[in-house]
Amino acid sequence: MNNRVINWFRFASPSSFYPIAGKMIPWFWLLAAVFGAAGLWLSFFVAPTDAVQGEGYRIIFIHVPASWMSMFIYVVMAGWAGLGLALNARLSGMMAQALAPTGALMAFLSLWTGAFWGKPMWGTWWVWDARLTSELILFFLYLGFIALQAAIDDPRRADKAGAILVLVGVVNVPVIYFSVKWWNTLHQGSSVSMTKAPSMAMTMLWGMLLMALCFWMYSIAVALMRVRAIMLERERHTEWVKQLAEVKP
């Protein structure tokens, strides 16, 4: 356990993390491809047709992973943000900055697939169900973070301000979810809910889990790619960037 802690601090500087991230990226793409292939195969060729929802329910195999990832990425961002504030580390801020667009994309996909699932099932493109509504607000929280960072010129100030915003947000997400759920149960007559998935056959559960893993590996791969670009942008005047093989003339 001690070794792990010491090793981590050694990699806390952008110059050490850059090459490591570069080496890790292909592996995460590979994992994403493997999980994705397995997940899609289960989703389309093994999981049976649902008695009530027909083939339409298969959207669940990307809707649920996208939702999970959007929430998970936000929590991870908050973790990096907290670490960055506590340790005053540049890399943590860069990681949070790198994760945000991917998280926002996941939230958007969750909303899009939710709408496409809702239309055939409940007749409307949008339902004010607790999950979807909370997801919409989470999407706004992502956009707010990205907008705030874009508006602040000084990168260190942008890091820290963004960190506070994410930490305030992460505390609020359960509050928002609870309040929206309350609002939803008060106002909904019928039980229109995305959580009413067909009773999970094992294959369906496995399909969802595999796709979730695929999305997770994908998110890590893209975030690492993006953080490398961010490092190059923010550290452009440092010696280690100038010495990089891809930069040296």
Add this chain to the structure above:
Amino acid sequence: MNAMLAVIRRDLLVAMRCKTEVLTALFFFVIVTSLFPLGIGPEPALLRKIAPGVLWVAALLATMLGLHRMFAADHADGTLEQMALSPAPLALLVAGKIVSHWLVSGLPLVLMAPILGIQFDLDAGALGVLMLALLLGTPLLSLIGAIGAALTLGVRGGGVLLSLLVLPLYVPALIFGAGAVQAQMAGLDVGGHLSLLAALLALAAFFAPWATTAALRIALE
């Protein structure tokens, strides 16, 4: 404590000397609530139904109008830096600023709401609950808004950016606040909504000044 009261007194004095800013937010509240019947139609039953939501959303927007004022003026003339350097804890001074913001922006909304509620044909019980809910809710809005105001201090695109940051965080207050009035109108128990609102207020009263102070220090670096 003295420092906090001094800040409150000073801010109130400044606000009184320049009443237009205060009154503009209040008139915004009035105008926005008047727009809804004009857009939707004068039927009393419908208006009664939408009244809690409309009044609360208008209160949210009116509060947001005045948020940037919390720190911008003091930041511009250097007072904020003096506050950061003073021996009194910055969190206390910030709490003072939030209280004075509420007194100037939030309290007038609470007092104005019943009059606007009558426009929407709300009965006395609903009006009472509306006032109580706003009394609990508007300080909550000032507290959460302060964090946003501090984060966007001196940042370009400040006002709109502030709205984007703060409105998602306002959603629980909106839900419980409007929900309380709707519960009253439906004859259901109001206690749950109001207690939750009070709980959120207590939480925010504890955490928001602290988060705002951290954000201010970052802005002042």
Add this chain to the structure above:
Amino acid sequence: MNWNSPAEFFAMGGYALYVWGSFGVCALALALEPFLVNQRRTVILRSLRREALAEKLDKDPK
């Protein structure tokens, strides 16, 4: 195996628009995002290389 023919697979029991609308947009998004990030990387590398070359020529104008 659920499908008796490719036609059935693409029809998705009548839900084709919704299922492929969802999977399609997801696939598009998950392909577009890494492409854009790569684009970002190319842009910054190009700028850095140009700077490095300029510095080198400054020091050693041969």
